[in-house]
Amino acid sequence: MLPLDIYQGIEPAWCPGCGNFAMLKAFKQALAELEIRPEELALISGIGQSGKFPHYVKCNTFNGIHGRTLPVATGIRLANQKLTVVATAGDGDCYGEGGNHLLAAWRRNPDLTLVVHNNQIYALTKGQASPTTDLGHKTLLQPRGVPYPPLHALALAVAQECSWVGRGFAGRGEHLTGLYKQALSHKGFALLEVLQPCVSFNKVNTFSWYEKRVYHVEEEPDYDPENELWAYQKAKEWGDRIPIGVIYRHPRPTLEELYPVLQAGPLVRQQVERPVAALLADFI
């Protein structure tokens, strides 16, 4: 185990009591236990409160634009597969603005972890509905309540054979550390959604709201995350009971394994030798 203070980033600008603090703590704990050093890790983010997360962890960081964490993270993996790559996004950033990239990531299966901070609200823009806000939830912009049902992203992930799907809750720190460790250790694309209450703009889905509902899926008798139909049922379950834990696992070849050129090692360490005469020979 590495000392936790090596991951010390700049001072967080989140609201006091934000679920992100518990995530930050659990994430650093997972890094320390997995002995991933700051210089071996690249943390990629977009925009939203989740977008600030990489600034609060000392490591290689690319804080890009809204919704585009996954393409940046995938590009980094293809250029240097020696880096541990984690993309952090919010429910708006990833399930809304960048939805097409999530569909593509499920198909590509790059060996990286996507952590979706799901607080079921747009917090940075002060409280509009997100793709995961529950039906009927009233906001300033949706005064009659959100008129359509939320996106079941984890069910879509299972349907699309995402190679690892899990859900954590910011209120269960140790359990969350375990999920971070499993997601980061998984070979292939891991989608970890974390229920992360927004204390300022979501007065419905509070810590106690989640606390009453979450249960550990691994405590279900004989639960098998490699059973696709069972996983699909758990991924769809939302309401009085909300499963957390490893919901689905489907080992598949990774994107990096599919490129013959990458079998020689990271692209960034490969020597490039391309004589002009050899390039021109095709045109004679």
Add this chain to the structure above:
Amino acid sequence: MAIDLNMVIAGAAGQGVHTITGLLARILVRQGCQVLYVQDYQSRIRGGHLFNRIRVSDQPLVSSREGIDLLVALNQESISRHRDELSRQGVIIYDASEVSDLPAGVNALALKAGDLLPDRQAAEVAINAGACGALLGLLKVPLEPLMQLLLEAFAAKGTEVVGWNHKAAAAGYRQGAAGGNRHALAGIVEPPRPRLLMSGHEGVALGALAAGLQFLCAYPMTPWSSVLNAVGSRAERWGVVVEQAEDEIAAINMALGASYAGVRAMTGSSGGGFALMVEALGLAGCSETPLVIVESQRPGPSTGLPTRTEQGDLSFLLYCGQGDFPRAVLAPGTPAQGFALTARAFNLADRYQLPVIIITDQYFGDTNVTHEPGDFPQEVEIERALSTGPAADGYERYALTADGISPRRLPGFGPVVVADSDEHTPDGHLTEDLEVRVKMQDKRQRKLTALAQELGGITTAGPADAPLTLACWGSSLGPVAEAVARLNAGKTPARLVHFSELWPFPAGAVTAALGSPKKLVMVEMNATGQFNRLLRQETGINADHLVLKYDGAPLTPEYILRALAGQA
């Protein structure tokens, strides 16, 4: 020019127009001819009308021209569309099963699939190979190179297919050779070193490969796709990761990720696809991540004319994106210039840590030009401008420096590298300190000072004191250069000035190159004279006349000369 022959191969999409053109052009180049061909096609896979215009000479060619000496018509529409362009001595070679109505009194040569391949195995093979043979017969060029090329092209399909092609080509050749000596190519000699036939987009692709491109990510779009395909077909051989993105936004962001991680990365698109990339163009600017972007123009606005040509995106490319950030914009005029400028773009992107846009268009991309090997550099210098070795404590990705260029390190090779799209402190973390903001904005803008000084890229021709100057940029080089050459040959002194390095605007070099002509004419393929506006903005110089073209068809020397005559 002793020899200046214009051939048009025309038919419906799917009929083999490109096959005939490709074979013919390669053979003629191998024999020592100068060949330039332009593709003209519609946005469809089968049917419609497409044609290739092949110009052959014993002198170097820079442009296509109007007029047709030999027309290969694979269907009736090819005749009705092109008959008015046929020269007085012109010959039509046609597929007799498709064409029934010929213009009266024209020289014509009928190809009948049944005669070319009596056993009627494959009518399409018969006509395509037969037409190639007939053209070579008319040109009195030896048949053997065609036979060799057919063998190379069809060996994978088996000896039977090669046999059909050989038989049809030989029969077509006999028909053509019997058609007189009027179009015989005389005095063509094989060059001491083999010449190359290359399209503009192939030049760009090769320049990128020579510069060490390792990562290409893009979404297909006409006419940009031919760059993607030219790299993609060579990717395994040269160790390039080519990833087809789910959309253009993903394409540019993935390329930025790869570049941040340290490999030379490129993306590209055409008008609408590039428009989707604009937010991430600013990300490249703010995060100071090197990136080369090819924007291959087609006529807009919106979907416009997908397979046609225009230079209408210049103003957009110079200014698109929120806020001020440095970028470079280059516009090659020939395939060899495409090679050189693309290779240079990677060095500029790395040295100045900014996005470099290469503007091309459908005409540039799809026009194949004969080059000498000496038109290309023997070696390409690769300047990564990275900081390596031991790092001082507290490495700052965006350290404030005198020239605005901060030491760039790669993640995974030492200290952590923090890159940000938010305004940031020198160590890369987001900030709302407004003093830091001003310092960072000034730092980024400072990079332009040195960059502007090293740009130039101006081609001139014709007498320096000519009263008439024709100025142009990017793909218009060839047609304008030929128009200028014809003016001078016709005793009207004229001068060519062509710009290929457009931004940051090299005002000093441009002003010096233009001098003070009595009459300055700007030739551009857009509706409003976008380059002229830039010239006026940056130097105060305003063209006396604009020659504009925005009908989607390529610029020709004849069009320019007619426009000048109209202004006189």
